[in-house]
Amino acid sequence: MRPRRALTLRGTGALLAGICCLIAANLIGAPILVYVGVLLIAVTLIALLVVRLPRRSGSVARQISTDLLTVSETSLVTVRFDLRALRAPHGLWRDVLPDAVSGDAAGEYPSENGLLRYPITGVRRGVWAIGPLMLRTVDPFGLAQREQAFGETRTITVVPEVFALAPLAVKVGASGGTAHTSSSRLGQGSDNLSPRRYVSGDSMRRIHWRATAHRGQLMVRQEEEESSPDALVILDRSSARWATQGEEADPAFEAAVSLCASVAVHLVQEGYGVDVVDSAGNALGTLRGHEDDREGLLVALAMVSPRGAARDVVTLVGGTPPGPLVYITGSLDEDAAEALRPAGAAAAMLFATELSEDAAQAAARRGWRVAALGADIAEAWAEASPEGIGVGDVPR
Structure with missing residues (x-):
């Protein structure tokens, strides 16, 4: 932040005029100019003291x-x-x-x-x-x-701005947006019938308070299955997909981030549990219908930027294929599109900001519903949304 000068243009002019009058008085021998010059300089200095001396x-x-x-x-x-x-x-x-x-x-x-x-x-x-x-x-x-x-x-x-998107024509995935698939990972709960001791990573909502009071230590329920995400949104942040970052924002990447936020919020409103990760597998947010989850995701997306390299989609998905799978990327060529696998998702949607016809066809052969992402995010979503994909139409 550049500080302002102590004298205004008027004050600078008055000071210079006073100095010129003193010089001219010596050159032409005009005493009146001495008085004028001294007056201008004095008034300027007094004005400077008036605004600078008071302590505020x-x-x-x-x-x-x-x-x-x-x-x-x-x-x-x-x-x-x-x-x-x-x-x-x-x-x-x-x-x-x-x-x-x-x-x-x-x-x-x-x-x-x-x-x-x-x-x-x-x-x-x-x-x-x-x-x-x-x-x-x-x-x-x-x-x-x-x-x-x-x-x-x-x-x-x-x-990022969150846009209203059209609802899915059908509920996709085994859960249909209303239930959740099971997970037996340690720290997330397993399908046993008796309480067990609390393990770091267990949800506090699964604490069995009666068993805790009886045994004097934290116990968690095992008769209930912990749900795992049934929708996955992946934001491809790999540097190879985006223009070099400068002082100005990249409109393509900004549109991708906005689409990522819009899709995640939209899917959770449709009844899905949603996980949002980047292309390296880093978690950006998890939405389960709580307002805090939404704010946490938006804050995380407010600070993302292109970096690193992308991992294989199958690795990111893991062992349980999601229902809707949304992959958002930048510039996509035919070879890269051919390498993208939908990992058994019930509805795989691919959005790219730069998409050639050959790349679109290669992705479609893999089982993706493809759309070019431009300024109209809602239009791109409508283009890629599954209209007739059901549980029995899982792309291979």
């Missing part, structure tokens, strides 16, 4: 109407500013905003109160800092100015 301090508290700001969403920022000085001056205030948000964060500082409000709109996802608050005061003659920073910055998270 203040406290700043910011409140944002939404915890998470979505791209293209508008939120209201309220700033409470308490200035302590010999005299609270009239001036101009501005809150320093990052390029990731837009808003008219400036105005005239009110002397009667320190409550400031302005709207902001999300422009680019990520975690950004708002602030500090800058107060600019100018002397009555407009010759000198002072801009001072008050308070700390406030972090704001801009999350």
